[in-house]
Amino acid sequence: MGHTITEKILARAAGLPSVRAGDEIMAKPDFVLAYDFPGYTDVYFKQMKEEFGIDKVAEPERYGIFIDHMVPVATPKEEELHEGTRKWCAENGVELFERRGIGHQVAAEVGFATPGAFVVHFDGHISQLGTYGTLGIGMRRNVLEAFVREKVSIKVPETVRVNLTGTLRPGVMARDVFHHIVRVLGPASCRFQVMELGGDGLEGLTTEGIQSITCLAMFTGALTAIVNPDQKRLDYALPRARKKLEPVYSDPDANYAAVHEIDLSELEPIVVVPPTPANTRNLSDYAGLEVQTGYLGSCASGRLEDIEIAAKILEGRRVKTGFSLHVIPTSQEIMAEAARRGYISTLVEAGAFVSSPSCDYCFGRIATMTENQRAVSTGTLNVKGRMGSPDSEIYLCNAAAVAASAIEGRITDPRKYL
Amino acid sequence: MGLQNLKGRVAFIFEEDDFDVDQIVGVKNIKIQDLDELAGLAMKSYDPDFASQVRKGDVIVGGWNFGYGHPHYPPMKALRHLGVAGVIAESFSPGYWRGEISMGFPQCSCPGIRAAVNRWDEIEVDWQAGVVRNLTQGTEIAFEPMAQSDALMLEAGGLLPYLKMNPAG
Numbered sequence: 063m064g065h066t067i068t069e070k071i072l073a074r075a076a077g078l079p080s081v082r083a084g085d086e087i088m089a090k091p092d093f094v095l096a097y098d099f100p101g102y103t104d105v106y107f108k109q110m111k112e113e114f115g116i117d118k119v120a121e122p123e124r125y126g127i128f129i130d131h132m133v134p135v136a137t138p139k140e141e142e143l144h145e146g147t148r149k150w151c152a153e154n155g156v157e158l159f160e161r162r163g164i165g166h167q168v169a170a171e172v173g174f175a176t177p178g179a180f181v182v183h184f185d186g187h188i189s190q191l192g193t194y195g196t197l198g199i200g201m202r203r204n205v206l207e208a209f210v211r212e213k214v215s216i217k218v219p220e221t222v223r224v225n226l227t228g229t230l231r232p233g234v235m236a237r238d239v240f241h242h243i244v245r246v247l248g249p250a251s252c253r254f255q256v257m258e259l260g261g262d263g264l265e266g267l268t269t270e271g272i273q274s275i276t277c278l279a280m281f282t283g284a285l286t287a288i289v290n291p292d293q294k295r296l297d298y299a300l301p302r303a304r305k306k307l308e309p310v311y312s313d314p315d316a317n318y319a320a321v322h323e324i325d326l327s328e329l330e331p332i333v334v335v336p337p338t339p340a341n342t343r344n345l346s347d348y349a350g351l352e353v354q355t356g357y358l359g360s361c362a363s364g365r366l367e368d369i370e371i372a373a374k375i376l377e378g379r380r381v382k383t384g385f386s387l388h389v390i391p392t393s394q395e396i397m398a399e400a401a402r403r404g405y406i407s408t409l410v411e412a413g414a415f416v417s418s419p420s421c422d423y424c425f426g427r428i429a430t431m432t433e434n435q436r437a438v439s440t441g442t443l444n445v446k447g448r449m450g451s452p453d454s455e456i457y458l459c460n461a462a463a464v465a466a467s468a469i470e471g472r473i474t475d476p477r478k479y480l
Numbered sequence: 481m482g483l484q485n486l487k488g489r490v491a492f493i494f495e496e497d498d499f500d501v502d503q504i505v506g507v508k509n510i511k512i513q514d515l516d517e518l519a520g521l522a523m524k525s526y527d528p529d530f531a532s533q534v535r536k537g538d539v540i541v542g543g544w545n546f547g548y549g550h551p552h553y554p555p556m557k558a559l560r561h562l563g564v565a566g567v568i569a570e571s572f573s574p575g576y577w578r579g580e581i582s583m584g585f586p587q588c589s590c591p592g593i594r595a596a597v598n599r600w601d602e603i604e605v606d607w608q609a610g611v612v613r614n615l616t617q618g619t620e621i622a623f624e625p626m627a628q629s630d631a632l633m634l635e636a637g638g639l640l641p642y643l644k645m646n647p648a649g
Binding site for chain 1: 498544579629
């Protein structure tokens with residue numbers, strides 16, 4: 063019997079000829095990534111020294127630290143955290159990526175998304191590197207293991223294969239594909255497993271779109287998501303790759319815990335209603351619901367195709383008076399390109415507030431909602447209090463729907479503007 | 481394994497699946513660090529008398545995919561402060577599972593557990609035998625074995641002691 067791409071990556075990382083789902087192994091991550099956040103990196107840095115007596119990480123080239131939360135800072139205490147991070151990186155010889163954009167996206171841009179690599183982070187949205195055939199796993203606090211040891215303990219996960227066929231209809235985006243997967247397979251469908259995307263339908267999705275889907279894998283219970291990288295993904299990832307590795311692919315006779323088929327041509331825009339990512343509904347059923355704010359951005363969405371469609375919808379139109387539309391490109395690279403293409407000026411002229419990349423809008427640190435307010439959002443999550451007051455609400459949807467809703471101040475089906 | 485058996489009463493049963501643990505203290509209290517304050521808020525919306533009734537060693541029972549959403553640490557810190565010794569659920573969401581195992585807080589994945597217990601039944605999780613016993617009803621039900629590294633982490637008392645026991649990896 064053949065092996066999955068995940069088994070192959072973990073076998074190499076463990077230095078074993080082969081591994082199978084269920085094996086408990088020690089694997090050496092090719093890259094260890096983290097963004098600075100109070101209670102996380104500051105604690106790891108301190109524990110490394112004080113609890114384990116480790117002054118510097120071995121092989122600093124394996125590590126990458128991002129400053130993307132609390133950007134820009136609002137208090138001296140926040141700046142103090144960033145200062146500590148800068149100092150640690152300088153002392154350790156670890157590369158710091160500051161204000162380049164949301165780390166999970168920047169990680170792909172700067173070559174951590176090396177096809178065939180095993181990457182760990184504390185944050186599960188690193189799963190989006192799977193777009194390039196990279197196994198990215200969020201370990202929560204356990205990522206400390208990767209700061210104080212060469213290898214991390216991991217049980218080789220089973221894989222659930224999701225085959226996509228067909229093409230999306232206008233107004234339906236990659237975000238909808240992910241929410242549809244949660245809807246039809248369920249919020250626990252890939253629990254402790256890897257969601258492997260495949261099928262002809264992938265060809266019709268952009269790399270950015272696939273990143274939107276793989277980014278959110280955790281809401282199916284998956285440890286991560288991965289794609290067998292085709293030429294388009296390799297053309298992006300290989301020239302930037304930080305390590306010379308042979309890309310690997312699932313064998314045709316690999317063993318899957320389940321195989322699902324999804325016809326993309328049947329999908330329509332979805333809204334995920336509060337307070338859980340499991341509440342997927344047809345957006346058309348919620349059309350007309352009043353909303354006061356809109357967020358287009360995050361590590362899941364906020365890339366060129368998202369900004370492009372928002373600009374297309376808002377061109378020659380106005381954001382409704384009193385409605386706050388925040389557009390935050392996912393990275394500086396994306397923002398610069400969006401500016402070159404004229405999307406930014408279109409959005410600004412329509413009345414959008416456009417900001418440089420930051421994670422802070424997604425978790426309510428800024429653009430914070432007060433009670434009884436509602437947002438349409440391409441952020442990652444809609445749990446209570448995520449973007450402000452516990453008595454505010456978040457309706458997750460695609461970028462086109464955020465733009466269309468900004469015009470009307472109500473949840474709006476984007477297809478009427480396309 | 482050397483992990484001590486859990487033995488206590490079922491202090492509460494969360495019937496809902498995909499349970500968001502932040503609800504235990506309420507989202508608006510999620511940033512509170514003080515344990516006494518957190519414990520005073522815990523479970524108020526589920527059972528206002530919970531804090532006065534729960535005893536050291538009691539356990540919590542949950543549904544499928546327990547811990548779904550964006551789990552934070554304070555809710556379980558609050559329950560531990562009140563004496564809760566572990567959670568037995570039909571199944572767990574991986575992020576929650578990892579986080580709590582790293583805190584050294586025993587979790588037991590046991591399909592069928594909700595139907596097998598009533599609130600305040602006396603139960604025992606026998607790690608060695610791989611069963612949850614309902615001592616009140618005289619029944620038992622098998623649980624799913626956990627990964628060895630998880631078991632070792634629990635035995636050690638959490639992530640830090642676990643890593644210290646074997647710093648070289």
